[in-house]
Amino acid sequence: MKKLKIVLTPEWGEFQQMETVNAMQVEEWYEPAEAAPAFCFPDIAFGGRCPFPEWDELQMEDAVGQLPYEIRPIPTLDDNMTFRGVFPERTAEGAIHVRYRIFPRILPEGYRRSPCFDFRAEPNGLNGTGLFSLILPYSEDEKEKMETVLSWDLSGLPEGSRAIFSLGESFCGGIGFRGNYTRKDLADTMFAVGRMQAFEKDGLGVYWFLDPPFDIRGIAEKILPIFRYEKNYFEDSSAEFRVFLRRDPFTPSGAGSACPYAFISTYSALDTPEDFAGDEEKWIDVFIHEMTHTWPAMEDQTTGDGTWFCEGATEYYCTMIPYWGGFASAEETSRKIHRKIVEDYLENPYREMPNREIPKIQWQDLRAQHVPYGRGMLYIARTEAKLREEGKGSILEIVKKHSITNPMTRQEWKDFIFEKLGQEGLEDYQHMEEGRIPTFEKDLFGPEIRID
Template sequence: MQIQSPHLAAGDTFLRMPLILVGCPSAAYSTIDIHASDTKGALHLTSVDEPATPHDTMRHWIVDRATVGDVSVRYGTPPRPVSLATRNGPLYDLRAQSDGMMGAGYYFIADVATTLTYNITLRWDLSHMPAGSRGVWSLGEGTQHTVAPAEILARSYYAAGIVHSEPKAGDSKFTFYWMGLAPPDVKTTAMQLQAVHSYLAKFFHDEQSSYRIFIRSNPYPGFGGTALAHSFMYGYSEKGGTDPSRVRTYIAHEMVHNWPSLDSDEYSDTAWYAEGTADYFSAVLPLRAGIISSADFLSLINDHAQVYYTSPYRGKSNKEAAAKAWIDDAAEKVPYARGFMYLAFVDAEIRAKSNGQRSVDTLVVELTDRQRHGEKVGLRDWLNLVEKELGPEGRQQYEAMVAGKTEAPSVNSFGPCFHPEPVELPRYDPGFDPMRLAIVSNLLGDSPAAKAGVKEGDLIVSMTAKRVLEKTAGEMMEMKVIRAGQPLTFNFSPYGPPQPGWQWVMSDGARSGSCKID
């Protein structure tokens, strides 16, 4: 990496890197791993680790003297070793794949610690890789030039090796990339998601936007994904079993992350907005575009409502949930479901107050437009717009959401085609870490699984999927494990006591084709 004349004084911070980012480790370079020099010669760097937060642990490198001219930096790392026991989580690491590697810059890039904008040129050296190798970045394939803050290098995805793509040329505004065998249903999924992306980009006034989806296989069960700059990475199990419709919903959520956000250093302050808008618009806009059916939409909003009303963190503040977000799957989901339900409530209130002339769309699109034009937009700006529409009650509703107060939904949430009804909802809780699907971890001694005979460290061969259990009330989970080389099978109910909540139903006389929530 070469940085043009950074003009650093002795003691200034030069580079930065997360050691841990939302539970995912990085290459965590030591001082001896990084070699820096300028026109005057070698630069000595000293590392300083910041106090850990629930979100990350950062390391900075400080220069020992003033820099002279351009600075060159060299460092490197092999991909992260992963196995059947690796915990499923955010895709911020770098992993080996068939004939190459794929991952996020956060894992291997120590970027320049500045908010300045740079003219960035990225080049690939593929001379030690197999013939026919390609190098792909979130912003394009091969050598790329862009003007952006330095942090975009870390906040991007990279793939190098025998990379396949759909379309094959890889020069489209919307492209899928993978290595090895093609993921299941990749062509159909690519076509459907391209339609979603086109509609989202038009809605957010960003029709020139490009988007790249990187797909890699995991050695453990389960799937997941994470959005970074103009891109998304999706990880799926080598053993299969992933529902393509769930994949499309998941990626649509991550696409929305390309637009709405609030500027803040505090995760708990704005996660509800980032994740809530992603859940909300990835459901509402595909319905509006006619890409998903009313039945699909109804299923989506009821899934979010079930997570919201059955959360063990119901009643806890956003800050309390955020403190546990990267060690407890239920805490991690709080801003998603809570943000979704809050935005649906605000939308119904604004539509009612404005006689249908404005909606939550109005607020989110305005803030996104302001950000695109270089303005820093934060929580205060959101609250100003909400209070402008709803008066003091708008702030009170926000404060109630932040505090974890459960509100009854507006009868007009999600338009006239659907209405909420009170129900008792089962709380899914198998009693062990649901993000480790290959090995029983963090087993609770009084859980249904433990009482059935499951033990910490059992190797999971298979278990009934949550989505299958949800379709049949009272279904028992069948869990097959291996313990000390012996196969064992257990059956138990993974549900705790039912919780009061709400689910939506189709209103009488509603015609599914007209339910667009315009």
């Protein structure tokens, strides 16, 4: 197995009149690097909404000395973005040592919410993702794992600073991890570094810098029993989940982006506690939605194939689990279901667009993005009701065999449905994929729940 060592060295100073992490040096040692390109990184992502950070001093060396390189486009490794490769201009001897410094994003004029995977600073620290900060080793085989050690050097930060990564077992005092990971595993990570505050209990971690305009500890306390209930429900007692708060300098804020076992959630620095007062319920809902993604998962290599399940089953569980666990009333749950199924899906102008068509337009018209959520949720609820009615068990049987790092395939779902509900079940699934609007019973979500 190839070896990859990464050392992250954040620097402290002024950035846009804030005292914070204002740059980060990334150093990597990788061997043996036979592939061309040796490294890769995303370029234009999510319709240009999320850039790789500005950098300087990309240096490459090997046992011989300086290793000249060229950067040029490569076939994409993800539907949502283009990729570039770093091509050494001669054969490398021994480990390649890469070094570069990246800088927090300066937001463009009029910038508003978009995916939160970018490298962004705020007073006291910054957060970001592996995908948009690390140039990672390229492999022809995306399933190839590397023996990885990642560590932080926090010597340049004020005393008491911390660094938290979403991945792996902690070591060296909790500021790094080691394990065998693919390029994608390392890309799909989130981290925060700086002078941070934290709520950490039973595997649930919430991290923030300045105090947000809401009682984050109180909210975390409310979510903790739901997290415990979910771990129990999905039979995954060792699950961990981390949330990184991000302070946006604009309003409205309130976006979120997720990676396995973590998400970044944004709030506006301009909001007062009064502004936020009506949003607490919404914020908690987003938190639970992202946390619930840990379990129901389907491969979505061709975007659209698994979105209906990843989002729809997550919507189903994050709405129903708080109700089943006694944390949300029937009335509140009915209200949420009405919004998710009726407003966001059945009244959506794209409600009849097939699953595979939606990704083609969803960054031009954001309304289309809601369709797989409501469509998948309704289909899951109908399927669950049918299984129960026919005494055929529950979809939990297949859901709990998988997780966000071990998603089921579309074929596995089809096989499961065929085995349980036969040809009729399979046809119902195909109709959902094609975008047909189903009929459903009013008591689909339970006798106390109303869908008006």
